[in-house]
Amino acid sequence: xxxxxxxxxxxxxxxxxxxxxxxxxxxxxxxxxxxxxxxxxxxxxxxxxxxxxxxxxxxxxxxxxxxxxxxxxxxxxxxxxxxxxxxxxxxxxxxxxxxxxxxxxxxxxxxxxxx
Amino acid sequence: xxxxxxxxxxxxxxxxxxxxxxxxxxxxxxxxxxxxxxxxxxxxxxxxxxxxxxxxxxxxxxxxxxxxxxxxxxxxxxxxxxxxxxxxxxxxxxxxxxxxxxxxxxxxxxxxxxx
Numbered sequence: 001x002x003x004x005x006x007x008x009x010x011x012x013x014x015x016x017x018x019x020x021x022x023x024x025x026x027x028x029x030x031x032x033x034x035x036x037x038x039x040x041x042x043x044x045x046x047x048x049x050x051x052x053x054x055x056x057x058x059x060x061x062x063x064x065x066x067x068x069x070x071x072x073x074x075x076x077x078x079x080x081x082x083x084x085x086x087x088x089x090x091x092x093x094x095x096x097x098x099x100x101x102x103x104x105x106x107x108x109x110x111x112x113x114x115x
Numbered sequence: 116x117x118x119x120x121x122x123x124x125x126x127x128x129x130x131x132x133x134x135x136x137x138x139x140x141x142x143x144x145x146x147x148x149x150x151x152x153x154x155x156x157x158x159x160x161x162x163x164x165x166x167x168x169x170x171x172x173x174x175x176x177x178x179x180x181x182x183x184x185x186x187x188x189x190x191x192x193x194x195x196x197x198x199x200x201x202x203x204x205x206x207x208x209x210x211x212x213x214x215x216x217x218x219x220x221x222x223x224x225x226x227x228x229x230x
Contacts, residue, residue, distance in 0.1 A: 034218075042222075042223075043220045046217060046218075049216065103148075103165060105162070106161075
């Protein structure tokens with residue numbers, strides 16, 4: 001149980017385009033989902049927290065107009081990187097937590113490369 | 116503010132031997148949760164073990180066990196009978212009382228298992 005999927009696993013795009021990453025909880029309802037960014041050999045950096053049906057809460061320094069987060073249902077959250085630039089290239093990971101749970105379950109991550 | 120410190124950037128262990136990864140944290144809360152996650156080369160974050168602060172008994176999961184010292188704010192992970200598949204980055208994480216969902220991650224410890 002507690003499986004989280006992410007799609008796509010890898011994406012290459014041109015500078016200036018937008019990219020959407022999906023995060024799904026497959027076997028539980030995720031009341032809260034999180035989006036992280038991870039640089040090589042570094043820890044996870046929390047970007048934002050989203051609750052189903054409400055606006056995401058962004059961490060300090062994260063541009064909300066650049067990283068659009070939508071948590072439309074209890075099983076789906078999306079991260080859209082708008083007008084992507086090479087410096088947005090990174091590994092993005094989502095996680096989800098179910099009602100009454102203390103544990104975050106993580107997706108497999110998405111590697112974004114912006115050319 | 117809460118902090119999590121992993122002072123060992125890298126550790127090595129011989130196959131079948133035992134290794135301990137250290138983690139210290141700082142918080143003023145009395146009720147919280149602590150986690151160890153494993154991130155193998157695939158970069159999928161996998162929950163290894165979880166500890167509730169109100170429980171005095173140390174958590175165990177097969178070959179993995181923790182030494183939770185609440186007064187010292189220490190939460191070390193012991194891996195017994197190390198296997199090649201244990202090679203990974205290990206992250207210690209702190210989560211506050213019920214109602215708070217964000218994790219604070221340590222910087223990670225890279226574990227190498229020598230055949």
